[in-house]
Amino acid sequence: MNFFIVDAFTNEPFKGNPAGVVLLDKEIPKKLKQNIAKEIGFSETSFVLKKRKEFFIEYFTPVSEIDLCGHATIATFYVLHHLKLLESKKVLLHTKAGKLNIYISEEKIFMEQAQPKLGETIEKEKISKVLNISVDDFDTLPVQKAFTGLWDLIVPVKSKKILLNINPDLEYMKRFNDVASFHVFTLDESNGLCNTRNFAPLYGINEEAATGTANGALFYYLYKHNIVKKDKVYKIIQGESLNRKSEIFVTFDGKIKVGGTAKIIFKGQLLDF
Numbered sequence: 001m002n003f004f005i006v007d008a009f010t011n012e013p014f015k016g017n018p019a020g021v022v023l024l025d026k027e028i029p030k031k032l033k034q035n036i037a038k039e040i041g042f043s044e045t046s047f048v049l050k051k052r053k054e055f056f057i058e059y060f061t062p063v064s065e066i067d068l069c070g071h072a073t074i075a076t077f078y079v080l081h082h083l084k085l086l087e088s089k090k091v092l093l094h095t096k097a098g099k100l101n102i103y104i105s106e107e108k109i110f111m112e113q114a115q116p117k118l119g120e121t122i123e124k125e126k127i128s129k130v131l132n133i134s135v136d137d138f139d140t141l142p143v144q145k146a147f148t149g150l151w152d153l154i155v156p157v158k159s160k161k162i163l164l165n166i167n168p169d170l171e172y173m174k175r176f177n178d179v180a181s182f183h184v185f186t187l188d189e190s191n192g193l194c195n196t197r198n199f200a201p202l203y204g205i206n207e208e209a210a211t212g213t214a215n216g217a218l219f220y221y222l223y224k225h226n227i228v229k230k231d232k233v234y235k236i237i238q239g240e241s242l243n244r245k246s247e248i249f250v251t252f253d254g255k256i257k258v259g260g261t262a263k264i265i266f267k268g269q270l271l272d273f
Contacts, residue, residue: 006079008074071208163184
């Protein structure tokens with residue numbers, strides 16, 4: 001089995017969000033996939049198997065399987081495109097979150113996300129204790145759950161300075177076990193639509209440098225709150241707090257699509273088990 005280490009949502013090495021990508025030539029047990037993901041050690045590792053002209057991907061963090069991962073999907077299809085293993089510019093992907101279309105161009109790969117929806121709002125006083133910030137540090141937009149394959153908690157703060165200085169209580173955050181992550185953002189960003197940070201300690205990820213699914217959920221939240229327009233591509237910045245700046249491109253045309261480029265860093269081979 002060939003495997004790759006890929007930095008997603010960047011065209012620079014050692015920026016963006018790293019993912020493991022394992023190309024399967026046959027099905028292997030889930031326990032083995034989990035052990036491989038733990039050994040590789042990145043926030044997510046994807047395992048992709050081609051059946052006829054369609055692709056099936058499973059995603060594993062170091063501690064558990066998850067339904068969908070945006071940056072690992074971008075990394076996977078960048079590898080497949082690089083190896084000339086794709087037969088068309090539109091590919092059907094099967095995930096635990098459902099069937100999704102992948103769109104390939106020379107510059108970027110876009111993934112379609114699951115049908116978006118918004119969930120309940122949460123009191124800012126409650127979230128301020130988790131993030132160790134003042135209630136006055138929040139933007140006027142609500143703290144609200146949003147979904148494009150996973151439920152994320154979207155948290156608006158007033159400024160980039162506040163965002164980059166957040167030091168959350170990660171153990172307290174784990175008690176919110178009905179969301180995959182806390183996705184904190186500010187519209188105070190001159191080089192893009194917004195700047196974000198993503199915390200998912202429940203899945204063994206204290207902070208992630210680029211999060212495709214959560215930024216898709218954020219974009220739908222912003223669309224429903226009249227901040228962004230339909231059919232226009234916007235750039236979201238993430239990862240500056242980790243010195244791994246990422247650029248995530250998002251649009252909504254009835255479906256949320258999240259995209260970007262990637263950089264292959266290492267290639268190797270997993271021995272037979």
